[in-house]
Structures are given as C-alpha cells and as structure tokens.
Amino acid sequence: MIKVGIVGATGYTGAELIRILQGHPEVKIEVLTSQSYAGQEIAQVFPQLSPLELPVLIEQEQDKLTEVDVAFLALPHGVSMPIAARLLSAGVKVIDLGADFRLKDAVAYQTWYGLEHSYPQLLAEAVYGLPELKREQIAAARLVANPGCYPTSILLALAPALKHGLLHLDTIIADSKSGVSGAGRGVSLGVHFSEVNENFKAYNVGQHRHTAEIEQELAVLAGKPLTITFTPHLVPMTRGILSTVYAKLRQNLEEEEIRAIYRDFYRGEPFVKVLEAGQYPQTKWCAGSNRAFIGLKKDARTGRLILVSAIDNLVKGASGQAVQNMNILFGLPETMGLEETGLWP
Amino acid sequence: MIKVGIVGATGYTGAELIRILQGHPEVKIEVLTSQSYAGQEIAQVFPQLSPLELPVLIEQEQDKLTEVDVAFLALPHGVSMPIAARLLSAGVKVIDLGADFRLKDAVAYQTWYGLEHSYPQLLAEAVYGLPELKREQIAAARLVANPGCYPTSILLALAPALKHGLLHLDTIIADSKSGVSGAGRGVSLGVHFSEVNENFKAYNVGQHRHTAEIEQELAVLAGKPLTITFTPHLVPMTRGILSTVYAKLRQNLEEEEIRAIYRDFYRGEPFVKVLEAGQYPQTKWCAGSNRAFIGLKKDARTGRLILVSAIDNLVKGASGQAVQNMNILFGLPETMGLEETGLWP
Amino acid sequence: MIKVGIVGATGYTGAELIRILQGHPEVKIEVLTSQSYAGQEIAQVFPQLSPLELPVLIEQEQDKLTEVDVAFLALPHGVSMPIAARLLSAGVKVIDLGADFRLKDAVAYQTWYGLEHSYPQLLAEAVYGLPELKREQIAAARLVANPGCYPTSILLALAPALKHGLLHLDTIIADSKSGVSGAGRGVSLGVHFSEVNENFKAYNVGQHRHTAEIEQELAVLAGKPLTITFTPHLVPMTRGILSTVYAKLRQNLEEEEIRAIYRDFYRGEPFVKVLEAGQYPQTKWCAGSNRAFIGLKKDARTGRLILVSAIDNLVKGASGQAVQNMNILFGLPETMGLEETGLWP
Amino acid sequence: MIKVGIVGATGYTGAELIRILQGHPEVKIEVLTSQSYAGQEIAQVFPQLSPLELPVLIEQEQDKLTEVDVAFLALPHGVSMPIAARLLSAGVKVIDLGADFRLKDAVAYQTWYGLEHSYPQLLAEAVYGLPELKREQIAAARLVANPGCYPTSILLALAPALKHGLLHLDTIIADSKSGVSGAGRGVSLGVHFSEVNENFKAYNVGQHRHTAEIEQELAVLAGKPLTITFTPHLVPMTRGILSTVYAKLRQNLEEEEIRAIYRDFYRGEPFVKVLEAGQYPQTKWCAGSNRAFIGLKKDARTGRLILVSAIDNLVKGASGQAVQNMNILFGLPETMGLEETGLWP
Known part of the structure; x- marks a missing residue:
C-alpha cells in the first residue's frame, strides 16, 4: 500500500x-x-x-x-x-x-x-503533469506540477492540432467557462450564492494567471513560442469547465480528417473521448469523473477550427489528474481508483 | 458473477x-x-x-x-x-x-x-425492501418492492421512535422536499428549467400517493394503524430529499435519551448515520451516495420531536437501495458496490 | 415629495x-x-x-x-x-x-x-408594521417595526384562521423555506455558492429568533398566548419564502367554508391573494413583487388545515412592506410604487 | 391610450x-x-x-x-x-x-x-428594430422586425468599432452564453431541469440561425460584407445573455481611446452603458431591465479587442426592445415603461 x-x-x-x-x-x-x-x-x-x-x-x-x-x-x-x-x-x-x-x-x-x-x-x-502529453517524464519524476484546471481543458483540446501543425499559431483564442468550485473554499462576495446564482460574468479578462502556463505548454507542442487570448468566465454551477477554443486552419482539411487526427492522437487514452460529428460535450457528463470530452467543428465559412472540451475542474482539472499522476509515479494502472463514470443527472 | x-x-x-x-x-x-x-x-x-x-x-x-x-x-x-x-x-x-x-x-x-x-x-x-427494517425477509424473497424515495426518508426518520413507542401516533406530520430528478426524465412544463429554477413550491398537498406506503409501513412499526399528514415540495436542485418530520412526544424524555435510542437502533448500519446534537443533515452530503443522515431535536417548548433526514433520492431513495437489496438477495456484503461517499462540493 | x-x-x-x-x-x-x-x-x-x-x-x-x-x-x-x-x-x-x-x-x-x-x-x-393587520396603528406611528420575512409569511397564512378561532392553538407547526438572500450580503461559508447550490438543509431548528415575533403576534390574533414549532430551511435560490403551516381544526368545517373566511378576511387587500382549491403558490410568482399568495387545504384524513404561503423575502418580507408602511404613514395610496407584478420566468 | x-x-x-x-x-x-x-x-x-x-x-x-x-x-x-x-x-x-x-x-x-x-x-x-442603430427608420415604419437576443448583444458590442473601422473584419468571433428562457416555453429534454442544472454546453456550433442576421447588420455597419464565427452556449440560469466578442485591431489604439469612441457612440443612449477600465458586466445587472452593459479590454499581447456585453434576453433581447420600438413608433419618450433597474440580487 x-x-x-x-x-x-x-x-x-x-x-x-x-x-x-x-x-x-x-x-x-x-x-x-x-x-x-x-x-x-x-x-x-x-x-x-x-x-x-x-x-x-x-x-x-x-x-x-x-x-x-x-x-x-x-x-x-x-x-x-x-x-x-x-x-x-x-x-x-x-x-x-x-x-x-x-x-x-x-x-x-x-x-x-x-x-x-x-x-x-x-x-x-518539476514535470508538468499532464499524463496524455508527458507520461514518460512523469513516471521518472520526484516532483509533479499538476496542471491548472483551465490549462488542462485547453491543452487537451489543442494538443493534436498543434502537434500536427494544423493551426495559425497567432489566431488562438480560448474562451473558458468554469463552475464556482474552481475559486476554492475561501469566502468572498465573489462566491456569495446570491451574487453568483442566476448570473454569468467574465473575469480577469486577458490577464488570468493560467495564461502563462497554457502558453508555455502550447509552445512545447508547437515547437515555437506563441501568445493566445484567454478569457475565463464564471458559470452558476459548482463543478465543470467547458472551453471553446478557436483558431484558423492552415490547410483546407475536411472536418473528418481533423477528427481522424484527434482520434489517432488520443487512441488508447482511457480518459479522453473525441466525440462524433455534430456532438459537443456537456460539463455534467464529467461530474465526479476523470474524463475529458472533446468535440470539434470546422467552421467552413471562416476557415476556423472550433474545439469544445469539457472536464470536471476538481477531477481531471485537479485531484483526479493528481491521482492519475500518482498511479504513473508508482507504476500502477493509470485508471486505478478513477474508473467512476460521471454522476447523471 | x-x-x-x-x-x-x-x-x-x-x-x-x-x-x-x-x-x-x-x-x-x-x-x-x-x-x-x-x-x-x-x-x-x-x-x-x-x-x-x-x-x-x-x-x-x-x-x-x-x-x-x-x-x-x-x-x-x-x-x-x-x-x-x-x-x-x-x-x-x-x-x-x-x-x-x-x-x-x-x-x-x-x-x-x-x-x-x-x-x-x-x-x-412481495417484500417491502427497506433493508434496515426487513433484512431477513428480503434475504428470502423472490420479489422485492423497492421503497419510494419519500417513504425511505420518512421511515428511516421515524422507525426508532415508533418502535419504542415514543410518539403520539395521531400527531405525525412529514414535510418533505425533493430535487427534480424524482419526477423522472419525462418532459413537462413542471420540470422546465425556467419554471423550476429560482422557484420553490408544494405539490400534491395532502394527497401524494406515497402517503399510502408510508402509513402502511409506519403501522407495522407502531403495531397499529395510523394516519399522517404528508406534504411534498419541489426544490430547485437535481438530487436529494430532505424530510422534516414532527410529532408529539408521549413521555418527557431528554433529547440525549432519544438520540441514544436512535443510535442503538441504527448501530452497525453502514448506511444510516445519526448526527450529533445541534447537527442537521444537508442533502448534498449524500449526493451520489447510499447514505442517510438523521438529525433530531427535542423542541422542549412544545413537547415535539423534530426529525430531519437526508438522502439522495436516486441512490438510497431508489437505485442504491435496489442494489443494497440485490446484495442481500444474493448473500453478498450489503455495502458491495455502494461504498462511495457523496460528491462534495 | x-x-x-x-x-x-x-x-x-x-x-x-x-x-x-x-x-x-x-x-x-x-x-x-x-x-x-x-x-x-x-x-x-x-x-x-x-x-x-x-x-x-x-x-x-x-x-x-x-x-x-x-x-x-x-x-x-x-x-x-x-x-x-x-x-x-x-x-x-x-x-x-x-x-x-x-x-x-x-x-x-x-x-x-x-x-x-x-x-x-x-x-x-413602536408599531409592528404588518399593514394587513395593523393599518390604523401604522398610520398614526412615528416608529414602525417592519416584520421579519418568516413572520410575514406565517402571520399572513394564519391570521384569518386565528381571528376566527378555527385552530387548536397548541398544534401549530410552521415549516418555512427561504432563499439565500435572507441571510444578507455578509460573506460566510454558509452562503458560499459551492456549499449552497444543489443542496437543501434545515437550520436553527426549533430555536430561530423569529419564533418570538411570530408567537407574539399570533397571540394578539388569538387573544391568548401560544407556542409554535418553527423550522426554517435554506433553499438553493436567491429570493422567496414559502411557509407550509399545519394545525388541527377545532370544528369540522368544509374546505370551502375556510376558504370563504380567508377570502373575506383579505377582501380588498391589494397584496394578498387567496388561491383556488387545489392551487398552491410558487415563490417565483412573487419575485420582485410585493404580493403574497396563500393556498389552503383541509386534510380531511387527519383533521388538519394545511396553509401554504409565498412571498418575496426582500419585498413583502422586507423592503416592499417597508414602502407599503411608508405609504400608510404619509397618507398615500398603499400600492404606490409597488404595482409591479413578479418577474416570470 | x-x-x-x-x-x-x-x-x-x-x-x-x-x-x-x-x-x-x-x-x-x-x-x-x-x-x-x-x-x-x-x-x-x-x-x-x-x-x-x-x-x-x-x-x-x-x-x-x-x-x-x-x-x-x-x-x-x-x-x-x-x-x-x-x-x-x-x-x-x-x-x-x-x-x-x-x-x-x-x-x-x-x-x-x-x-x-x-x-x-x-x-x-420591414425595419430591423435596433433603436440605437436605426431610430429614424423605425419611427417611420409600419413593420418592425425586432432583433434576436444574441444579435442584440453582439451588435451593440461591435457597432462602435465597426462604424469607426477599428477591426480586421475577417477576425470576428462571437462566443455567446444564454440563459434557458431563450429557448422558449416549449417542453423538451433540452430544457428539462435535471439535464440543464449544474451543466454547461455549447450548441448549434458554427451554424446557429442568428448568424445570418448578425452578419447582415454587421455588414451594414462595416459598409461591406463579412463572415463571423458565432458559438452559442447554454447557461444554467433563466435570464440573461453575455457575449464575449473578439477581433483584431487594425491600428494600435490605446484602450482608453477605444473606450472614448464607445462612450461617444453611445452618448445619450438611455439603455446602453459603457463600463470603466477593468470592469465587465454581469448578466444579473440587467435582470428584468432593458439595459445593456458593455465592457472592453485591449489585449495588448495579441492586438485583439475583447468586448463583453450583457443584456436580459427577454427584455433588451426581446420584449423590452419591442416596447422601446413601440415608443419610437408612437412618438413617445423611448424610456416610457422601461425605467426599471434590474432585480438585484
């Protein structure tokens, strides 16, 4: 034990x-x-x-x-x-x-x-602990830096596209929406039920700290530095992050070609599911589970790729991913203790 | 298997x-x-x-x-x-x-x-499948009638008091509050988000069908027939039932004497927890779990016992209890597959 | 002005x-x-x-x-x-x-x-400022004590019955449910969105401070002292109070006779609406409005009267009622500035 | 009358x-x-x-x-x-x-x-009834086409920038988030409380019908045709739309210069408020009111303008705007009947 x-x-x-x-x-x-x-x-x-x-x-x-x-x-x-x-x-x-x-x-x-x-x-x-991207390095680490919740959702959405050079790197915009638990258990007016309930807002527009971490790891994937626009929003719900990510495609690939690249990239990954055409994830599909779901759409009218990813910010975006990292560190099956499906409804 | x-x-x-x-x-x-x-x-x-x-x-x-x-x-x-x-x-x-x-x-x-x-x-x-009350009969059954969600919450709250003859039987009032998933997955205006959200109401006042089942099983506990007043309410949340139950005490017991009776009654029960003095349950403590929590208060000013119980209507109030019954039917440990704690927050 | x-x-x-x-x-x-x-x-x-x-x-x-x-x-x-x-x-x-x-x-x-x-x-x-009960005294006052939110909802529900001596005074139970704004704008874990959302609980069971005020005014209505059991609960919504009130009927009146007494009592009241048979109020009907809705049911099986009242805790339960009192103090039409219907949905 | x-x-x-x-x-x-x-x-x-x-x-x-x-x-x-x-x-x-x-x-x-x-x-x-852009034409109309809720929020956010030629027209992305009432009162699984609550999703990604209307009116503002990427999302709340709009700036203006252009454009408008630097709107500021709030941020790192607008989808996004149009049609003060501030909290 x-x-x-x-x-x-x-x-x-x-x-x-x-x-x-x-x-x-x-x-x-x-x-x-x-x-x-x-x-x-x-x-x-x-x-x-x-x-x-x-x-x-x-x-x-x-x-x-x-x-x-x-x-x-x-x-x-x-x-x-x-x-x-x-x-x-x-x-x-x-x-x-x-x-x-x-x-x-x-x-x-x-x-x-x-x-x-x-x-x-x-x-x-320290090894940046996103297992789908750095499994081998994590296995050999003493110190794992577990990724932020927003970065997890955005990096998983963009990794295949960047690895395959599909995108114009200066066109990436990540519009993320998070449940309130991401703000932690500390009390403040910003998490007061009466101020959050039946309300929606953007915050830290263009200057959230996770930007640095996202850009660092996207640069690793792309092989060169880049800057993105990142806007977080607060959703009146407890758990879940959904990120909608936009970028211009460099080539005129068909949507199914892109989906095939994504499927190939995540083949065998127990916690990442690439959805069918026309299917987009919902945060509640992951409530309490370590899974990430990714939907994608080629916006043919504008030549953009639209990526939509969903995770539970407290599981794949924090504690679940940390346990996944522990499993890797100790040579255990990566899914051990993490098999649970989301709570629905 | x-x-x-x-x-x-x-x-x-x-x-x-x-x-x-x-x-x-x-x-x-x-x-x-x-x-x-x-x-x-x-x-x-x-x-x-x-x-x-x-x-x-x-x-x-x-x-x-x-x-x-x-x-x-x-x-x-x-x-x-x-x-x-x-x-x-x-x-x-x-x-x-x-x-x-x-x-x-x-x-x-x-x-x-x-x-x-x-x-x-x-x-x-058919055996009424509330394991904490009918474990032996369930073990021998072919057909188990899994209790309703409201009845589970009310029967668990009242069972020790009725078994010990603590209450005036004609004074029992159960005021229950349920999340929306209890209404099922069918669509209707009554479960439309915009009609339920930021709203609270009573429904089927004095005539909900579960009344029959509650009275039938309370009568078994009390050893004689009785009628209760039961009012269900709809809470703008998905999961959870909280029942607040009122009745007149027959004797002038101290609150701690009553609590001791409750603790004794539920001793060894893996899914029922009797809370401390001044502690009352919250439905979210059970979200996704098969546990029931019971708080109790002697209202000394009026001579009433106030019981507050919380369960997840879909787990202890339905599917979890059904699996608990299956475990009993097949001679398995009663908690098998049901060890999960609630999702918090 | x-x-x-x-x-x-x-x-x-x-x-x-x-x-x-x-x-x-x-x-x-x-x-x-x-x-x-x-x-x-x-x-x-x-x-x-x-x-x-x-x-x-x-x-x-x-x-x-x-x-x-x-x-x-x-x-x-x-x-x-x-x-x-x-x-x-x-x-x-x-x-x-x-x-x-x-x-x-x-x-x-x-x-x-x-x-x-x-x-x-x-x-x-000081005059207790519940206009439907004390209009004349308010008109002559220098100092108005605006009622609490829970007391407003409970007193409006019980006033006609007590005035007409319909109830056994030692059988009154008020089970109230309030939105979170009633707790005010101060920050605490108890109003943290992640702790309140998708959750329901009782609090201050049998010992909420409003009990004193409710009993004082009920005693005035009944013409003699009485004690009640009062349990407040917290609903995951911002505005609204719904009180479900129970008491034994002294006489075997028909439900329609009781409704007639209620209708007569509140005849001409611009802010109190007694509902039809089988109709019960929803808190959202009052969101942002100064209205109170009252439904009632005779539970013939047990001889109890069940009253259900709904108000917006911040309007009829606080600021709206205060403006109503101001209108009375200054001889203005009582509805001035308060004509708004609730926001729906 | x-x-x-x-x-x-x-x-x-x-x-x-x-x-x-x-x-x-x-x-x-x-x-x-x-x-x-x-x-x-x-x-x-x-x-x-x-x-x-x-x-x-x-x-x-x-x-x-x-x-x-x-x-x-x-x-x-x-x-x-x-x-x-x-x-x-x-x-x-x-x-x-x-x-x-x-x-x-x-x-x-x-x-x-x-x-x-x-x-x-x-x-x-027919005249497209966005009063802030077409007041004179509306005044002379017999038939007013009241704008869609999403278009209202996006057009108000972009109008000053397009009118002043600030943006690269092929870089516009509108990421919008709406409350559930926008889907109407019809029943379906998509508006079932248990499926929407504590959930967040994108829908009609890249193909929502409002795209046509948005592009048509943006083209009028810009003086030439354009295409945008538009993604709507469903927020677990009843009322409100928040749109986050992104586009590349053509010139290196300071944020305060842009804000001055916006303030000037909306000077005297009773229902549009341009916020201070660092201030972004919340949908609940508009609940029940005909107001629109616009925040803006120059993302200097990427040369993008980020616009955040909030309205109540049922008021400025529908019925309130319709009454504003009626006031114009009949020569009444534009704010008549619409003075109400939002309900807070």
Missing part, C-alpha cells in the same frame, strides 16, 4: 483527493493536514465523511508528513514551495496541485504571481 | 443503476431494455457512458431478459406488474423500483393509483 | 429599497448611508444602478440624515436602536427593517437576541 | 410584454391571443398575473385583433408572416419578435430557416 499525505485536506481539492483515494485499492491515507482545523477529525469539517476511517488532521509542519511515500499539496500558490523542498529532501514524492512548479521560468512566475520563486532549481526538475 | 437485467434503462433510476452496477465487482450487466431506444447503444442516449462496455438496448419483451439472475424494473407504475409476473415464472428474481408491489392491499392500490392490480397474489409475496 | 433616507444602503434590503423607491412618484431619495463605502457613489458598489441619479454614500452619523422626512433602517439588529432614537428626536419618522423594535417585551428581546435593549420605552411606542 | 394586441401571449416573451406593458402609462392591452389557451383567463395560465385586469385570451384569427393600434407578434418563425400581412392590411402597426422579417434576403431566409418566405415584399419594407 502506498502511504499518502494530503496537505491542505479541508479545501475542495483536498476533499476531492480524500473522496477519490479512499476508494483506491493500493492507497492508505496516512496524513491529512490543515492549518485551520489541526487537531480535529476531518468528519467535523465534512460530516459526510464520518463513516470513513481517516487520520486526525495535523499541522503540515509535523514530522509525520515526511514519512509518507507521496504527498499531495492542495495549497494556495506561494505556500507549496518550501513544503515541497522539505518533503523532497526527506525522500517523499510530491504532487503539487497549486501553481508553484508549473512555470519553467522563475521570472515568468514572478511576473504572473507577483512573488519571487524561492526554489528556482526545483522548477527545472 | 450475477447476471443482471435493467428494464427501463434510459430513465434516471435506470441510468443510476448502470452507474452503480458497472462498479460492482460481482455483477455483469447482461440486459438493458428501453422501449423508446431499443436497437441503440446506451452511449447514444447517455454519451457520458461511452467508455463502458454495455449491451445494446433491447425491448423488454425479448427472451434474453428471462435469462438473467435478477432484473431491476425501473418503470412507471402499472407497467411492472405483468413483467414481474413473467420474470418470476422464468425463475428470475425481481426488484421493482416502481410502486406496483409496495402496497399489501390491492384495494388501497386501486384507490391511490387509480387502476386495478392485476396480480394481487404477488402483493402478498 | 417625501425626503427619504436609507441607512445601510449597500446590503440587500437597502439595495431593494433603492430599486423600489427610485420608481416611486412621491419620493426623493435624499440620503444613502454606508459605513463601509462612505464617500463612494452607490454605482461603485452596484454598477447596475449607474444610470440613476442618487446621492453619494455618507456615514450614518452625519447630520444630513436627520433632515429627511422618513428613514429606513436596513441594519443588523442591535445597531438600529440608538439611530432610531436620534432620528425620532429630530422629528424623523423611522421604519426599522431589523429586529430591534419588533418585540414588545425587552426581556424577550434579551433572551432571543442576547443583548440588552437600550431603548425599552421605544418598544412600547 | 395606445391599443395593443399581443399575439402569442402565453409564451415567455408574451408574458414579458404583459409585465412591461401593464405598467406603461400610455398603453391599454386590448387583445391577448393564444391558440392553446383561447377562452381562458390569462391568470389561469399565469396565476401571478391574477390581480391584473386583462382581456380573456382569444384566437389570433379573431377580428378583434385587427382593431388595435399595434400588435406584438410573439410567435415561432414561419407563423408570423401571414398574420403580419393581415394586420398591416388592416392598418395595424406590427412589431414581430420572431425571425420572419429580420433578413432582407428571402433566399437567405430559406437557407437558414428551411422554408420559403411567403411575403418577400414585406422583407424590403
């Missing part, structure tokens, strides 16, 4: 890790940390977990955390850096669900996140 | 049976029927199920249905009767998720459901 | 007062106060109000507030007391939307609200 | 017309038609309207309809054509809220709507 620690167990991605891992046949949750609730049972924070046998919440500074095989860091950016360094020194593998190790460039980190990176040497080592 | 058939696989309780059973280690889904979609893949109806290997949808008349070990009937009331009879004759065990075999009294069936019961002899044989 | 001040203009009841009063033909909004946003334009807080010409937000201590004809206090309980006293001294009429002047008994105030009442003499003077 | 007829009064745009017009000081609603509910009171269909004095529903064939001054047609496309012709012959002004008279080209109508236009001569006469 793999001994697991979850650092930041009382946020939404932490809770989702518990939900997934408690059903994983090769995992034992050994440590749960919470700075706010240390000393309490997790069932005092989440009564719905009361039937499970889980360790008492402790502070992340405790030694016990260094005795696990792998630690998931479900923390705000800026906080993960020193903890990751400490755990790696102790021989613990680290999967960071935050943003601290996703960017390769410490300067870019400072630009987008507004603070200096204190462990730039770890940036070089 | 138990060979399973699901009759009416494209409704919500049918889809939920598929979701639960595809993760059950001792089950193979052999037959899925649908009168509307016969001949199609289930993934054409529910694309989110596309990665699963499932049989093609067939009509319920086909012989193949009689070759399974157990059939779940997820059909409107009135339709199950002849199918159940046919399957039982063929040696198939039957778990009916509809209302056709819940009432012991064919006259009451006709009164509440407006049609004559064509197999009254099966009414006597 | 009546010069109006709104104290606490940036909460939900304050914003709703602005929305209603800006369309009132006899009102000029002269003062808006906010302790958090003083010095700013209201349109900086609520951009949707940007086209309106409204005064800059000031602190409630400023002298300007004492120059209005009437002040609406939209403040947390405990805060209104000294402000009301100061304004009354300056000759300003006061309509308090909070709880500080609703209870006649300073001891009860301390019991339920946990702090000593500092102006008990004003309690005697 | 203007005598008004509403043809198709029991759909959502019909109900919204009643809501708005019953508060309009210069209007008397003389005729309400409904093919499904003819002979009934409108309050039987919409009980929330019960206090209003409104005419009994009649069939649209009745002569009484030809005696009004102006008729609003709130009908499915294809149905309006003969009724409009008949009413115009009788001297009645017609405002069609459907799609039958929006396209100037009968061939394009047939291409996009799949049926032949039976009154092509009326296409030439």
